[in-house]
Amino acid sequence: MRRLDASEPGFAAEFDALVNDRRESTSDVSADVAAIIARVKADGDAALADYTAKFDRFDLDASGWSISKEECAAAYDALAPDLRDALNLAADRIRAYHAAQLPENRDYRDGTGARLGARWNAVDAAGVYVPGGRAAYPSSVLMNILPAKVAGVDRIVMMSPTPGGETNPVVMAAAHIGGVDEIWRVGGAQAVAALAYGTDRIAPVDVVTGPGNAWVAEAKRQVYGVVGIDMVAGPSEIVVVADNRNAPHVIAADLLSQAEHDPTSQSILFTDDAAFADAVAVAVDAIIPTLGTAATMRESWDANGAIVIVPTLADAIPLCDRLAPEHLELAVDAAEADALFAKVRHAGSVFLGRETPEAIGDYVAGPNHVLPTGRRARFSSGLSVTDFMKRTSFLALDEKSLAAIGPAAVALAGAEGLPAHALSVSQRLN
Ligand SMILES: NC(=O)c1ccc[n+]([C@@H]2O[C@H](COP(=O)([O-])OP(=O)(O)OC[C@H]3O[C@@H](n4cnc5c(N)ncnc54)[C@H](O)[C@@H]3O)[C@@H](O)[C@H]2O)c1
Ligand SMILES: N[C@H](CO)Cc1c[nH]c[nH+]1
Ligand SMILES: [Zn+2]
Structure with missing residues (x-):
């Protein structure tokens, strides 16, 4: 973890280094992904089988390439009632939030009598990526599929790795709730390439959405133009702006909630109290060994974590804007959170006040958790219904x-x- 103090002489250079750190996509990842995409284009299903054996350690021919709707329905029926209720609560809230995003067609006459307007249509086919390497993500199933359904997409194809050939029943149950059309047990850059270019088994789609690790994110970036993409949603990030009236272990858990996703995830705390910063750092170290994701959190916090001391919390906001983080938590009183939020320009999603942990947004709040990472909130936004639609203008x-x-x-x-x-x-x- 880096510790920076805005009142110290070298701060500007140290903060520049933090901002410019290209932690999620080294040139190696770009080159690896380009090679994977080229191989899938050339060899189709054979390439998918090889990469699945290599990275996910199972034989697609022996274990089965796809998961049927019937298997998903059975997984839903077999789910423990509290988990089924939780998924349905999440789905209802996500659906309602996204239904309000449906854009309106325009059709009007101007002063000359010209008739002008634009009409929105859904894409024919969408490919949604649901990560599955280190953890299973039923929440990402809902976050991807429900906006596509609201948009009116005809064919929704889900790609998700099943490491060791193990399928996750909660992922399947979420797919049942979402109403997906096809599920292929393929992950990584090869899954994105298959969606973009198609193979003998998998027909290509028009748009690829969803989050993933550095290889998945880079693959989406590389196939853009052949297909549409939502945005580049790579390893998770959180910035927390907190005063000393928070309990240190509460803020420590907020930071760790995103560090546990991936060793390349990033968690950063801004505070105006050096003693509070010390207490949060101690709490982070105390919590890590108590949780099952300790190794990932340790790696992420040590390599990419940061604590930044600022003179006042208002001073943190322009610095946060430079980071353009995926998630920004403003852990202060409600009125101050509003005042700080009014100044924020670049963040994927903002969580206001002490009682609004970012993790609620990951699951059940309603807004999408598929969000731009790697400073891309400067120019892109979270997944929405319009990512599955496009507009045709007209004139008469x-x-x-x-x-x-x-x-x-x-x-x-x-x-x-x-x-x-x-x-x-x-x-x-x-
Ligand atoms: N930004 C967002 O909106 C958001 C939302 C949810 C999750 N996430 C992120 O999604 C990611 C999930 O990552 P994951 O690893 O658990 O699952 P994943 O499904 O994204 O990646 C697993 C796949 O990565 C590929 N892979 C792994 N190592 C490779 C290598 N050395 N070379 C080439 N390919 C390789 C494999 O094909 C494997 O199937 C995390 O980084 C998490 O932070 C982001
Ligand atoms: N925090 C992730 C987005 O960066 C989303 C997620 C899903 N499950 C848990 N978290
Ligand atoms: Zn998360």
Whole structure:
């Protein structure tokens, strides 16, 4: 864990180093992913089988390539009632939040009489990636599939690794709730490549969404353009801004909640009290060995964790904006949280007040937990219904409206040296 103090002389350079740390995608990952994508394009299912044997340690031909709807329904029926209720509560809240995102079509006439507008349509097929290497993510099943369903996507294809060939019953139950059409037991960059380019078994899709580790995130970045993507959602991150009126072990757990995802995850605390910072650091070290994910948390906190002491909490906000974190927790009184939030410009999702742990957003709040990482909240947003849709604009003119705006088009076509454009309009004007 790095400890920085904004009042010390070397702070600017140290903070720059923290901001520019490219922890999630080294050039090795890019090159590995490019090779995996090329192999899947060339060899299709054979490449998927090989990579699955190598990375997930099982034989797809022997264990089965896909999981059926019937198996998912049976997993749902067999689920313990409290877990089934929890999944349904999460699904209801996620569905309701995303239903409100459905965009409206536009269709209107302007002052010339021209009819203008835009109509939204869902993509035909979406591929959703559900991570499954280090942990199983039924929550990511719901976060991906439900917005696609709300958007009206016809074919929803889920890709998720099943390490050692073990399928996770809660993931299958969540897929049943979501109403997925196909589930393939393939993960990593090879799964993203199969979605983009298709194989003999797996028909290609139009959009690939969802989170994953560095290889998955980089693969989405590399196939963008062949398919649409939501955004680059890699190893998880949290920034917590906290005053000394929080219990140190509470803030320590908030930091560790994201450190436990991946050794390359990142957790950063900003506080205005050096003694509180010390107490949180002690609490982090005390909690780590007590939890089953100790090794991952230790690696993440040691390599990527940071505590930054600032003169006032308001001073933390421009620094947070530079980090553009996936998650930002403002663990202060409600009024102060609002005041700080008003100044935040770049974060994937913000959690306001002492009683709003980020982990609630991972599961049951309603907003999507698939969020941009690696400072990409500067230019992208969390997964939404519109990631599964696209807009077609339209125009209808009559003689009067064409006469009103046509001559300007003729003039601009002339200026661009494109006479056929000018003719196409001017012939109608005459
Ligand atoms: N940003 C978000 O919205 C968000 C949400 C949930 C989870 N996450 C992140 O998703 C990730 C889940 O990671 P995971 O590993 O548990 O599951 P995963 O499914 O993302 O990755 C597992 C796959 O990675 C591939 N892989 C592993 N090592 C490799 C190597 N050396 N070379 C090539 N490919 C390799 C394998 O194909 C394997 O199937 C975590 O980083 C977590 O923080 C992010
Ligand atoms: N924190 C993750 C997004 O970075 C989402 C998640 C799912 N399950 C637990 N957490
Ligand atoms: Zn999480």
